[in-house]
Amino acid sequence: MFLLACDGEIPPFDAALFADTGWEPRQVYQQLDAARRIGAQAGIPVLTVSNGNIRHDALKPESRFVTMPLFVKNPDGTRGMVRRQCTGEYKIKPLKKAIRQILGYPHPIRVPRGVFVDQAIGISTDEFHRAKDSDVNYTRNIFPLLDLGLSRTDCLTLLRERGMGTVVKSSCIGCPYSGNSRLRFIRDTDPHAWTDLVEFDKAIRHGSPRANANGKPLRGQFFIHRSLLPLDQVDLDATRGTINAEEDDPDGCSPFSCRSGPEATASIP
Numbered sequence: 001m002f003l004l005a006c007d008g009e010i011p012p013f014d015a016a017l018f019a020d021t022g023w024e025p026r027q028v029y030q031q032l033d034a035a036r037r038i039g040a041q042a043g044i045p046v047l048t049v050s051n052g053n054i055r056h057d058a059l060k061p062e063s064r065f066v067t068m069p070l071f072v073k074n075p076d077g078t079r080g081m082v083r084r085q086c087t088g089e090y091k092i093k094p095l096k097k098a099i100r101q102i103l104g105y106p107h108p109i110r111v112p113r114g115v116f117v118d119q120a121i122g123i124s125t126d127e128f129h130r131a132k133d134s135d136v137n138y139t140r141n142i143f144p145l146l147d148l149g150l151s152r153t154d155c156l157t158l159l160r161e162r163g164m165g166t167v168v169k170s171s172c173i174g175c176p177y178s179g180n181s182r183l184r185f186i187r188d189t190d191p192h193a194w195t196d197l198v199e200f201d202k203a204i205r206h207g208s209p210r211a212n213a214n215g216k217p218l219r220g221q222f223f224i225h226r227s228l229l230p231l232d233q234v235d236l237d238a239t240r241g242t243i244n245a246e247e248d249d250p251d252g253c254s255p256f257s258c259r260s261g262p263e264a265t266a267s268i269p
Helices: 002-006 026-042 054-059 086-103 125-130 144-148 152-161 180-189 191-203
Strands: 016-020 046-050 071-073 079-081 117-120 139-142 221-223
Touching: 002 026, 002 144, 002 152, 016 026, 016 086, 026 046, 046 086, 054 191, 086 117, 125 144, 125 152, 180 191
Parallel strands: 016 046, 117 139
Antiparallel strands: 071 079, 071 221
């Protein structure tokens, strides 16, 4: 979508915003640098917004407590998934803040009725069910790829034709929604990130330090992987070439088309 705007095939953007969790794969930051160079030639600035580093915040007792959707092994052995707040805190909140500033009405100044931006979101026809209206009056969600009838395959072809090669999804390294295929990619292409992820998985075993700081520890054990095994003990190659929940990522975690579904919460005694 960004390339189409830069090439003039869809109306140009005033700006492109990237919400940085602070813990993205290095390939994502390389893509961001490429987008900045391409955008500069087309007169479209690429701006980074942030609400902190999700990894650091999860492990620092003094940081605000924002839950990642970690898998939890409950005391009775059942599996759950903790309530997810990370997309709202690290993606949506800083993006909305930046948009208000661009409009000239930073919080807490009220945005007048009728003042809004068109917010282009890159959802293809394969994922049309994820297209949603904005929940605030000062943004109006538009979907250029849907308007053009472009599928995911069409988008991948366009990216290759533009010399972008394989484009990596923007998602924090420690996202528990990652399937084995993405975890293998991190393991095989960025050993430093993989080591960091394994260490994080161990550090989060009993939940966030902030959540346990009040003397009422969370019950159960917490894991990055749905198998409820420590990450360095998971056989990520066992599902290679198959189609199942462990191998493949579910729907992507775009800020304004996040996953939905039932949530399981870890209990506190």
